[in-house]
Amino acid sequence: MTTPRAGCAVDAQGRITFEVPQAHGRRLLLRLRPKKGQPEQTLHLLDLATGGEGHAHAVLGADPVLAEGRWDVYLLQDSERTRLRPGPRDLRALVGGHLREGRSPLAVRVPYVTKDGYLAVRTWLRPAHAEVDRVDVTGRALTVAARLHGAPLSAGADVQLRLRRGGVARTLQPTASKDGRGFSFTVDDEDLDAGIWDMFVRPDSGSAPIRLARLLDDVADRKNVFVYPSVPLGGAVVRPYYTVDNDLSLEVKRAG
Template sequence: MTTPRAGCTVDAEGRIAFELTAAQGHGLLLRLRPKKGQPEETLHVLDLGPVGEGRAQAVLGPDPVLAEGRWDVYLLDGSERTRLRPGPRDLRALVGGHLREQCRPLAVRVPYVTEDGYLAVRTWLRPAHAEVDRVDVTGGTLRITARLHGASLPDGAEVLLRRRQGEGTVRSLSPLAAQDGRSFSFTVADETLDLGIWDMFVRPAPGSAMIRLARLLDDVADRKRIFVYPGATAGKIVVRPYYTVDNDLSLEVKQAG
């Protein structure tokens, strides 16, 4: 039996239209992938209807907002479900997402192909977001530019580097804000950072919640292995920026040499 395939098209509002040819089913099932060893808990079913010439379509509208994670896509046929292989994916509407002002909360959906060749949807759901624009490494200096969505950057804002291991040591940096009150940049050139992994946040105002720096607003579901940066050598350490499995931006600090 041939494994069914589904193509999909995404529009600028986040709507995803799944299309199948000669589908022998009545709906699509999106399953939030559970953590290893945990049962599945969150499912979302879409009606599948004919659209002519032996084709069928199911549409995931902007609502409901999906929980953050990875959603596997299945074809439903009675009580049976079959995981779908990917067809053509039109993600052009996502490419310029970082240029558009995003609603709050930020809800992002990116269809992608899993490592074992199946169709899935990567989702993010965040109260506010700091979208990374550029990461520049020059000598011993790392310079990052970003833009806030769902928040502004008044006086008193700070960028925070929080060490993931140990006691969660925090270093504070002063961002340079642009005239629009949303875009900002900062540099990392600290020779005294402890070895390990440092996660990066922006705090728009004293006492406000920290907002994670990440790159989410385009068509790349997994950028960890795609966007690879050199390290900045500062004294006896090397500071290398990298994207995590969640597309958040972090720093890896190692001994130089």
């Protein structure tokens, strides 16, 4: 039997409308993909409504907010699951997402095709968010421009680089835009230790750090799509890159 396909469309509010052939199944099942070796724990069911031209529709509304992770999409008929292949995906509403002000908490959903060819939804859920706008690699410096969603910059704001293993941190002073949301900073420290440095911004001296990431568009997996050149800094080579979660980090290697 041919594996059924589901098309989907996303609107600017984050609602996803799924469309499947009417003859297949009665509900859709979204399953939060468990970590390797762990049992599944989080499921979300959607009723299918009969539509025209032999299709049925299910709508994943803006609420409830889905947990951060990867959700696999199944067709459910009685107790039998069938994992869905992707049909047409209309993600145009997501392309300009970085231009809209996100509310707190920030909930992002991006339908995508998995490596083995199935339909899934990548979700992020964050109390506040720093959306990366530009990463400029020039000469012997790296400049990052970003915009805050869910919190404004105020007195005492800073950018923190944290060495992922070792607990070392470096603090940088951001340059804020007039509206207190946009900011930029430059990395030109020649004494960064070798390793992976994660990037955060604190909106003020008493706030929890907010991870820098690029989430507000139609790209579910950015790591191998947006690839930046390295920057020579003193005796090190620094390369900005996006992680598997679309967070922005720095890889530092000692020259030679």
